[in-house]
Amino acid sequence: MDRRLIAAFERALGAEAVLTGIDDCLAYGYDNSSYRANPAMVLLPTRIEQVQAAVRLAREYKLPLTARGRGTNTTGASVPVERGIVIGFERMDAILDIAPGDRTARVQPGVLNGDLQAALAPHGLFWPPDPTSAPFCSIGGNIACNAGGPRAVKYGATRDNVLALKAVTGTGELVEFGARTSKNAAGFDLSRLLIGSEGGLALVVEATLKLSPKPAARAMLRALYRDMESAAEAVARLMAQPDTPSMLEFMDATALRLAREVGGADIPDAGALLMIEGDGDPAQLPELLRRLAGFAQGDGCLDITIPGSEAEQAQLMAARKALSPALRSLASGKINEDVVVPVSKVPALVRFVEALACESGLTIVSFGHIGNGNVHVNVMYDKADAGQTATAEACAGKLFAEVLRLGGTLSGEHGIGLAKRPFMAQAFTPETLTMMRGIKQLFDPDGILNPCKTLPE
Amino acid sequence: MDRRLIAAFERALGAEAVLTGIDDCLAYGYDNSSYRANPAMVLLPTRIEQVQAAVRLAREYKLPLTARGRGTNTTGASVPVERGIVIGFERMDAILDIAPGDRTARVQPGVLNGDLQAALAPHGLFWPPDPTSAPFCSIGGNIACNAGGPRAVKYGATRDNVLALKAVTGTGELVEFGARTSKNAAGFDLSRLLIGSEGGLALVVEATLKLSPKPAARAMLRALYRDMESAAEAVARLMAQPDTPSMLEFMDATALRLAREVGGADIPDAGALLMIEGDGDPAQLPELLRRLAGFAQGDGCLDITIPGSEAEQAQLMAARKALSPALRSLASGKINEDVVVPVSKVPALVRFVEALACESGLTIVSFGHIGNGNVHVNVMYDKADAGQTATAEACAGKLFAEVLRLGGTLSGEHGIGLAKRPFMAQAFTPETLTMMRGIKQLFDPDGILNPCKTLPE
Numbered sequence: 001m002d003r004r005l006i007a008a009f010e011r012a013l014g015a016e017a018v019l020t021g022i023d024d025c026l027a028y029g030y031d032n033s034s035y036r037a038n039p040a041m042v043l044l045p046t047r048i049e050q051v052q053a054a055v056r057l058a059r060e061y062k063l064p065l066t067a068r069g070r071g072t073n074t075t076g077a078s079v080p081v082e083r084g085i086v087i088g089f090e091r092m093d094a095i096l097d098i099a100p101g102d103r104t105a106r107v108q109p110g111v112l113n114g115d116l117q118a119a120l121a122p123h124g125l126f127w128p129p130d131p132t133s134a135p136f137c138s139i140g141g142n143i144a145c146n147a148g149g150p151r152a153v154k155y156g157a158t159r160d161n162v163l164a165l166k167a168v169t170g171t172g173e174l175v176e177f178g179a180r181t182s183k184n185a186a187g188f189d190l191s192r193l194l195i196g197s198e199g200g201l202a203l204v205v206e207a208t209l210k211l212s213p214k215p216a217a218r219a220m221l222r223a224l225y226r227d228m229e230s231a232a233e234a235v236a237r238l239m240a241q242p243d244t245p246s247m248l249e250f251m252d253a254t255a256l257r258l259a260r261e262v263g264g265a266d267i268p269d270a271g272a273l274l275m276i277e278g279d280g281d282p283a284q285l286p287e288l289l290r291r292l293a294g295f296a297q298g299d300g301c302l303d304i305t306i307p308g309s310e311a312e313q314a315q316l317m318a319a320r321k322a323l324s325p326a327l328r329s330l331a332s333g334k335i336n337e338d339v340v341v342p343v344s345k346v347p348a349l350v351r352f353v354e355a356l357a358c359e360s361g362l363t364i365v366s367f368g369h370i371g372n373g374n375v376h377v378n379v380m381y382d383k384a385d386a387g388q389t390a391t392a393e394a395c396a397g398k399l400f401a402e403v404l405r406l407g408g409t410l411s412g413e414h415g416i417g418l419a420k421r422p423f424m425a426q427a428f429t430p431e432t433l434t435m436m437r438g439i440k441q442l443f444d445p446d447g448i449l450n451p452c453k454t455l456p457e
Numbered sequence: 458m459d460r461r462l463i464a465a466f467e468r469a470l471g472a473e474a475v476l477t478g479i480d481d482c483l484a485y486g487y488d489n490s491s492y493r494a495n496p497a498m499v500l501l502p503t504r505i506e507q508v509q510a511a512v513r514l515a516r517e518y519k520l521p522l523t524a525r526g527r528g529t530n531t532t533g534a535s536v537p538v539e540r541g542i543v544i545g546f547e548r549m550d551a552i553l554d555i556a557p558g559d560r561t562a563r564v565q566p567g568v569l570n571g572d573l574q575a576a577l578a579p580h581g582l583f584w585p586p587d588p589t590s591a592p593f594c595s596i597g598g599n600i601a602c603n604a605g606g607p608r609a610v611k612y613g614a615t616r617d618n619v620l621a622l623k624a625v626t627g628t629g630e631l632v633e634f635g636a637r638t639s640k641n642a643a644g645f646d647l648s649r650l651l652i653g654s655e656g657g658l659a660l661v662v663e664a665t666l667k668l669s670p671k672p673a674a675r676a677m678l679r680a681l682y683r684d685m686e687s688a689a690e691a692v693a694r695l696m697a698q699p700d701t702p703s704m705l706e707f708m709d710a711t712a713l714r715l716a717r718e719v720g721g722a723d724i725p726d727a728g729a730l731l732m733i734e735g736d737g738d739p740a741q742l743p744e745l746l747r748r749l750a751g752f753a754q755g756d757g758c759l760d761i762t763i764p765g766s767e768a769e770q771a772q773l774m775a776a777r778k779a780l781s782p783a784l785r786s787l788a789s790g791k792i793n794e795d796v797v798v799p800v801s802k803v804p805a806l807v808r809f810v811e812a813l814a815c816e817s818g819l820t821i822v823s824f825g826h827i828g829n830g831n832v833h834v835n836v837m838y839d840k841a842d843a844g845q846t847a848t849a850e851a852c853a854g855k856l857f858a859e860v861l862r863l864g865g866t867l868s869g870e871h872g873i874g875l876a877k878r879p880f881m882a883q884a885f886t887p888e889t890l891t892m893m894r895g896i897k898q899l900f901d902p903d904g905i906l907n908p909c910k911t912l913p914e
Binding site (some may be wrong): 099100101102103104123124125145146148152153156157159160169173174175176177179180181182183184185186187188189190192193195196197201212213214215216236239240241242243244279280281284338340341342343344369372373374407408409410411412413414415416420424427428429431432434435436438439440442443454455 | 556557558559560561580581582602603605609610613614616617626630631632633634636637638639640641642643644645646647649650652653654658669670671672673693696697698699700701736737738741748795797798799800801826829830831864865866867868869870871872873877881884885886888889891892893895896897899900911912
């Protein structure tokens with residue numbers, strides 16, 4: 001990058017906030033997707049004014065600016081533009097205040113999800129979004145991609161658990177959206193619009209989060225089913241009664257087989273598995289689990305195990321734990337999509353995926369958050385084999401088309417980023433996309449904030 | 458209105474959808490606020506294409522178009538512009554489908570909240586927003602003002618319970634926002650932006666609602682406190698544990714005195730009253746109420762009554778029921794504001810209101826949804842007395858300033874409309890208002906949709 005440009009950023013932000021070394025830039029060029037790019041500069045602000053200054057300079061010089069939390073995104077949303085700028089929020093990591101009586105916390109975007117949970121625990125509170133990456137992903141990143149996790153089925157995802165945001169727009173203006181209260185009917189709600197916008201509208205510099213009281217105890221039961229249909233009927237029964245499970249996860253037959261045969265889990269053969277968690281008062285948990293087991297029971301249910309001890313609980317988690325390493329050992333390449341369909345359409349989707357696996361000759365493994373209809377479809381392929389790679393990519397395209405046909409959506413919690421961008425034009429009408437582009441233009445008139453993401457070309 | 462204009466609308470929408478009689482227009486010129494105006498035309502479409510045609514014609518002739526559900530709004534948001542057009546959605550009142558397994562319902566905007574609840578009951582489901590006007594207010598109106606109600610403390614308000622919207626923008630384009638699934642991280646979320654926008658961005662023509670399983674039983678306990686502070690401490694205890702009450706209402710000392718002395722309720726003197734409702738399985742409700750009573754108990758608690766029978770339940774509601782007629786008999790004028798402050802700031806707000814009552818010589822009565830910090834402040838005055846009227850208006854201004862100083866917001870569930878529009882510039886920074894105006898301009902470039910509402914001049 002031009003020496004004068006670097007000097008301009010150093011003057012505006014202070015030299016300590018500007019990295020241009022090739023090794024530093026390399027470390028900020030990728031996320032948890034398969035995409036990567038080489039930024040020319042990394043900015044690490046500590047104050048809101050520095051964020052504003054960075055945006056104004058980037059705008060002046062028409063340089064693309066990609067926001068970054070901790071780079072755990074799986075769709076390439078936090079991968080910069082080649083030779084562009086990364087603005088990382090890792091140094092803005094203060095928990096500004098926790099107000100237990102108001103059930104709110106005010107945080108900077110760089111606070112790690114796990115660190116926040118630890119700070120909330122002494123107050124008996126938690127913040128519901130619980131992505132697998134919680135210990136090392138940032139709240140700002142959670143907001144950017146509308147992160148979810150298994151407990152979203154009861155407590156909602158990020159968009160349901162943020163009350164107010166301060167953010168810097170693409171013109172460097174500081175705006176404040178939402179209110180620090182759990183009800184708000186004043187003016188246009190722009191806070192939910194920023195959530196899930198992948199850093200393409202404004203850079204979040206402060207968030208007021210909605211907290212929930214932490215249940216004193218949690219316990220899980222495991223249910224095995226003859227087929228996906230009978231498991232889905234159990235899900236319908238479980239979701240139609242008021243004691244919403246705090247987790248409602250599933251594995252399809254392929255996932256189960258892999259967990260047993262490759263992962264070594266001690267688990268019988270079955271058409272589908274449900275993990276059903278309840279939370280609440282420890283004294284009432286056994287009764288709650290018995291009630292949940294009653295709803296899980298029904299035609300096609302092969303076995304229900306309610307573990308008594310913590311050791312037994314851990315043993316039941318074995319299938320889930322065995323699955324990830326099993327997948328890794330299976331093939332070098334994995335396309336992991338987090339599509340969502342209406343809950344009643346999950347069996348149809350799983351049948352479609354089974355047919356797709358037969359037709360393509362690839363192993364495709366489905367599991368995920370069935371209470372929300374959020375299915376992680378993993379298409380396994382050999383990276384070194386160009387034919388298999390192309391087949392896997394074609395499978396992803398067919399999957400998206402089917403998901404949309406079933407009334408679903410492209411992403412439940414991972415976002416669009418680079419990976420699903422080509423499919424946005426199938427998911428939304430031209431009029432709707434025009435409106436989204438208008439919103440982008442309004443917040444970021446020069447298109448410097450995370451360009452080439454989210455919206456299709 | 459010009460005869461040729463009327464003919465143009467009749468050609469486009471059909472004569473049966475166009476009313477111009479002075480009596481018809483009169484009936485659509487007011488809502489549940491003190492504002493009124495005389496529209497020149499009322500349109501009552503039955504199909505989306507008619508809504509699009511109406512917007513296109515209104516745009517061509519630069520005529521203001523105000524959306525109307527059933528006119529129960531209390532801030533004037535559904536009062537038309539003088540000689541403008543009302544577009545009423547009462548004939549688009551079909552429940553398009555109910556999908557119990559997906560916990561969703563798809564409805565036209567004119568469906569009444571109460572009719573939807575009745576249709577959902579056989580499925581064991583309900584839609585959480587429960588404004589007092591539920592039997593005769595429309596879902597479209599609930600969406601326009603982000604309606605809440607007492608049960609929002611546990612289940613959220615309208616914005617938390619809508620998944621997807623179809624709407625017609627100010628240019629007549631049909632757009633579709635959100636997804637029909639409980640998780641969605643695809644693209645910019647414009648559905649939440651429309652919720653609470655008071656018909657100023659787009660006209661909602663279809664909504665996919667998020668439903669909840671209906672608890673089999675509900676019961677309430679009544680707790681009396683020495684003062685507002687000890688009641689607020691009980692609220693903090695109740696909200697810090699996971700069994701969130703399904704209602705958490707309060708009355709201040711003035712409200713209680715009125716209910717007893719004017720309304721004739723059999724209730725002891727106290728500094729504050731809480732009504733605490735629990736819901737769930739009938740077999741477990743007594744235990745839940747005992748637990749909630751335990752949290753309600755504490756320093757300053759004078760009395761807790763857990764009613765055993767339904768008759769006793771009804772008796773406990775007496776104070777609340779006595780309050781409304783008592784207020785009506787007290788004075789001819791009432792300014793009813795639904796401000797919100799962080800829950801911990803409710804005692805400070807109530808103290809401020811008491812001081813304001815002393816200083817102004819007016820009776821001011823506070824009650825409302827304390828679990829959300831949502832306080833209905835009723836300033837009572839004699840309408841015939843110009844001095845008292847001016848004093849009451851000045852009180853409202855002082856109240857808003859204090860609410861904002863305490864970190865609160867102008868409205869929890871009634872919206873901004875005409876009534877609170879002048880205070881928006883105090884509530885939001887100029888940069889934030891500029892962004893809101895940009896959004897308005899994007900959706901409605903000619904400013905024909907409900908002009909002169911929500912945003913300040």
